Amino acid sequence: MSRIKARFEALKKEGRGALIPYLQAFDPDYETSLELLKAMPAAGADLIEIGVPFSDPSADGPTIQAAALRGLKAGATLGGVLEMVRSFRETDAETPIILMGYLNPIDSYGPAEFCFDAVQAGVDGIIVVDMPTEEADLLDSHAREAGLDIISLVAPTTSRTRLFHVLKDASGFVYYVSITGITGTGSASQAQLEEALPKIREATDLPVAIGFGISTPEQAWTASRIGDAAVVASALIKTMAGTLSEGKATDKTLPAVLEQLMALSAAVRA
Amino acid sequence: MTTPSSSLPNSLRSGPDERGRFGVFGGRFVAETLMPLVLELEEAYRAAQADPAFREELDYYYRDYVGRPSPLWFAKRLTEELGxxxxxxxxxxxxxxxxxxxxxxxxxxxxxxxxxKTRIVAETGAGQHGVATATVCALFGLKCVIYMGATDVERQKPNVFRMHLLGAEVKPVTAGAGTLKDAMNEAMRDWVANVADTYFLVGTVAGPHPYPEMVRDFQSIIGTEVKEQIVRAEGRLPDVIVAAIGGGSNAMGIFHPFLDDEDVRLIGVEAAGLGLDSGKTAASISRGRSGVLHGNRTYLLQDKHGQIEEAHSISAGLDYPGIGPEHSWLNDIGRAEYVGVTDQEALDAFQLLTRTEGIIPALECAHGLAHVMKIAPEMPKDKIIVLNVSGRGDKDIFTVASHLGVNL
Known part of the structure; x- marks a missing residue:
C-alpha cells in the first residue's frame, strides 16, 4: 500500500483529517529547508508538500514567489529537491511526501527519468500546477509505471461534468484549490467549502485535501473536518520570511515555523 | 464551390489540431482553475467564426476604425540604396x-x-499591445488593466502615458527583470483571481490554445492583403517575406496566408540582443529549446534545469524568452527560417529607413529591416522582398537618442 493511502486510512481510524504543511525547497538554503522538513513530522505534519522552485510561478502569490526566488538563489534544482527527499527518507519511512511545482523543470529533467528517480528518492505524489488533465498524458504512464501518484487539482470553476472527467483516473488524493485566485491571497468560507465538497465526493472516493488561503488553526480545523486534509503554505512561509536576516536563516527561523505548525496541528487534532 | 486552402488536409494552414497543437508545440498548459475558461473561450471563438455577423462587424471596424487595408509601399530609395x-x-x-x-x-x-465580459486585462512589453487594448476599451467603455514590466514602464514612457490618457490602469510589475515575461505572469494571476467578469486579451500568438490560433487568424489580414496587393503591383507573389519576431504575431499574420505557397521564403527575425552567443539575447529559436511556459509548449530560453532565463533586447517588444508555438513548428518542419539581428544592427536599420523613406519604424521591425539589408544586396534586381513594418517608431525615439548619445 502506498504511503499516502496508508496515512489517510490511519487518520480515518483516528477520526480526524490531515494537516499538510508546505515548505519551499532550498528556502532560504538547502540545510535549513532539510532541517525543517525533518522536524515537521514531530511537529504534527501528517503529509508534507515540498514546493519545487520555478522561475515563473504564475499560480502563486507574492509570498511563494519570493520563496521560490530565494530557493533558486540558493541553487535549487529538481535533482537537488530529490536529494533532499532522499536524505529525509533516511530517518522517516512513513510520512508521505508530495512535490508541488510547475511542468518545465520536470519536462527538462525528462518525464520518465523524473518519475523513476522521484520514487527512488522516496517521493509519493506530485502536483503539477500547469498540467491539467488534458495534458497529463505527458507524465501519466511514466508515473503509473513508477508508482508515483499524480495528484489531481480541482477548483471552484470545475463544473460537475468536468469533475468526473478530471477525477476519473485520479490517484493518491484530490487537491481542492478552494478559491479562484493565487496562493496566499484569500480564503473560502466554511459555507463555500460545505457546498463544494459534496460535489467533489460524488466524483471520487479519494480523500480530498483543501488548499489555498488556509492560514489560521481555526481554518485548518474547518478544512480538515469538511475535507480530509488542510494544506497550509503561504502562512508558514510568511512566518519563515519574517525571521530571515538579509535573506539568511537565523536561530529564530526553525523554532518560529515549527511553533506555528504545532498550533495548526493541535487544532486539527482537537 | 471553392475550398479554402486552410481546410485542405495536406495544407500547412490547417493547424492546430483539436488539442491546440502545431506538431508537438502549443497545447493548453494552464492551472485547472483556468482550464474551464480556456475551453469556454474556444467554444465562444468557434461560435463567432461560424457567425457571418461577427466577420461583418470586424470588417466594419477594420475599415472605419483601424484604417484597413494598410498600403503596400514600394520603397524605391531604400531599394536603390541596397542595390x-x-x-x-x-x-x-x-x-x-x-x-x-x-x-x-x-x-x-x-x-x-x-x-x-466587462473587465479586460492584458500584458504588454513595448506598450503597443497595451495601447491598442486601452484604445478599444475606451471605444467600448470597458474597464481595462494593463500589466507592464517595471523596466518597460521606464523605457516606454510615452506609451504608458497614452494608456493613462485612454483610461487604463497600468500596473508596473517588479518581479524578475520587470519585462514582458513577468507582465505575462502577473496578467495570468489577475485572470485566475477574477475569472467571473474578466477577459484576458493576449497580445501575441502564444499562450494556451486557442490564443495562438485566434491571434493568428485576426493578424492574418496582413498577409491576405499583401497577397492581393503584390499581385496587383507585380503580377506575382514575392520571393521573400521578412518579419521581426518577439512572440511572433506580426510575423504569423503575414506568413500564414503564404504557408502553402512554397516558393515564397519566410524569414522570421529574432532579436539577438548583444549577439546570439552573448548570453544577452531574445532569440528563443536560435538559442532556446523546447519547454512549457505561459500555457504552451514552445522554444524557450532556459537553463539546463528548466528555469526560464531573462531575455535581452533593445526592443521591449521583442524582449521575451519564448515564441509562438506555430513558429516553433514552422522552424522544425523547415517551412520558415529564423535568424538573429543584434541591437546595433537594428539601430542602424532604424536610421536607414528613416533617412531613405521618411518612415520612422519601431525598433521591433527595424530588426526585420536589418536582415533585409543583409539579403537584398545579394539578390538580383528582379526579386521581390516584402518587409512587415509592424509599428511606427515614435515610441522609441528616447531609446534611440540615448544610444546615439543625444539627450532629449
Whole structure:
C-alpha cells in the first residue's frame, strides 16, 4: 500500500483529517529547508508538500514567489529537491511526501527519468500546477509505471461534468484549490467549502485535501473536518520570511515555523 | 464551390489540431482553475467564426476604425540604396494606434463583448499591445488593466502615458527583470483571481490554445492583403517575406496566408540582443529549446534545469524568452527560417529607413529591416522582398537618442 493511502486510512481510524504543511525547497538554503522538513513530522505534519522552485510561478502569490526566488538563489534544482527527499527518507519511512511545482523543470529533467528517480528518492505524489488533465498524458504512464501518484487539482470553476472527467483516473488524493485566485491571497468560507465538497465526493472516493488561503488553526480545523486534509503554505512561509536576516536563516527561523505548525496541528487534532 | 486552402488536409494552414497543437508545440498548459475558461473561450471563438455577423462587424471596424487595408509601399530609395532585390513595405505602422496590434485586439474585444465580459486585462512589453487594448476599451467603455514590466514602464514612457490618457490602469510589475515575461505572469494571476467578469486579451500568438490560433487568424489580414496587393503591383507573389519576431504575431499574420505557397521564403527575425552567443539575447529559436511556459509548449530560453532565463533586447517588444508555438513548428518542419539581428544592427536599420523613406519604424521591425539589408544586396534586381513594418517608431525615439548619445 502506498504511503499516502496508508496515512489517510490511519487518520480515518483516528477520526480526524490531515494537516499538510508546505515548505519551499532550498528556502532560504538547502540545510535549513532539510532541517525543517525533518522536524515537521514531530511537529504534527501528517503529509508534507515540498514546493519545487520555478522561475515563473504564475499560480502563486507574492509570498511563494519570493520563496521560490530565494530557493533558486540558493541553487535549487529538481535533482537537488530529490536529494533532499532522499536524505529525509533516511530517518522517516512513513510520512508521505508530495512535490508541488510547475511542468518545465520536470519536462527538462525528462518525464520518465523524473518519475523513476522521484520514487527512488522516496517521493509519493506530485502536483503539477500547469498540467491539467488534458495534458497529463505527458507524465501519466511514466508515473503509473513508477508508482508515483499524480495528484489531481480541482477548483471552484470545475463544473460537475468536468469533475468526473478530471477525477476519473485520479490517484493518491484530490487537491481542492478552494478559491479562484493565487496562493496566499484569500480564503473560502466554511459555507463555500460545505457546498463544494459534496460535489467533489460524488466524483471520487479519494480523500480530498483543501488548499489555498488556509492560514489560521481555526481554518485548518474547518478544512480538515469538511475535507480530509488542510494544506497550509503561504502562512508558514510568511512566518519563515519574517525571521530571515538579509535573506539568511537565523536561530529564530526553525523554532518560529515549527511553533506555528504545532498550533495548526493541535487544532486539527482537537 | 471553392475550398479554402486552410481546410485542405495536406495544407500547412490547417493547424492546430483539436488539442491546440502545431506538431508537438502549443497545447493548453494552464492551472485547472483556468482550464474551464480556456475551453469556454474556444467554444465562444468557434461560435463567432461560424457567425457571418461577427466577420461583418470586424470588417466594419477594420475599415472605419483601424484604417484597413494598410498600403503596400514600394520603397524605391531604400531599394536603390541596397542595390539588389525590390523591397516593399507592408505599412502596418499606419494602423490606428501605430502598429499591427489593433488587428488582434479589435477581434478579441468583439469576442469579449459577445461573451459578456466587462473587465479586460492584458500584458504588454513595448506598450503597443497595451495601447491598442486601452484604445478599444475606451471605444467600448470597458474597464481595462494593463500589466507592464517595471523596466518597460521606464523605457516606454510615452506609451504608458497614452494608456493613462485612454483610461487604463497600468500596473508596473517588479518581479524578475520587470519585462514582458513577468507582465505575462502577473496578467495570468489577475485572470485566475477574477475569472467571473474578466477577459484576458493576449497580445501575441502564444499562450494556451486557442490564443495562438485566434491571434493568428485576426493578424492574418496582413498577409491576405499583401497577397492581393503584390499581385496587383507585380503580377506575382514575392520571393521573400521578412518579419521581426518577439512572440511572433506580426510575423504569423503575414506568413500564414503564404504557408502553402512554397516558393515564397519566410524569414522570421529574432532579436539577438548583444549577439546570439552573448548570453544577452531574445532569440528563443536560435538559442532556446523546447519547454512549457505561459500555457504552451514552445522554444524557450532556459537553463539546463528548466528555469526560464531573462531575455535581452533593445526592443521591449521583442524582449521575451519564448515564441509562438506555430513558429516553433514552422522552424522544425523547415517551412520558415529564423535568424538573429543584434541591437546595433537594428539601430542602424532604424536610421536607414528613416533617412531613405521618411518612415520612422519601431525598433521591433527595424530588426526585420536589418536582415533585409543583409539579403537584398545579394539578390538580383528582379526579386521581390516584402518587409512587415509592424509599428511606427515614435515610441522609441528616447531609446534611440540615448544610444546615439543625444539627450532629449
Amino acid at each position: 539588389g532585390a525590390k523591397v516593399y513595405l507592408k505599412r502596418e505602422e499606419l494602423n490606428h494606434t501605430g502598429s499591427h496590434k489593433l488587428n488582434n485586439v479589435m477581434g478579441q474585444i468583439l469576442l469579449a463583448r459577445r461573451m459578456g
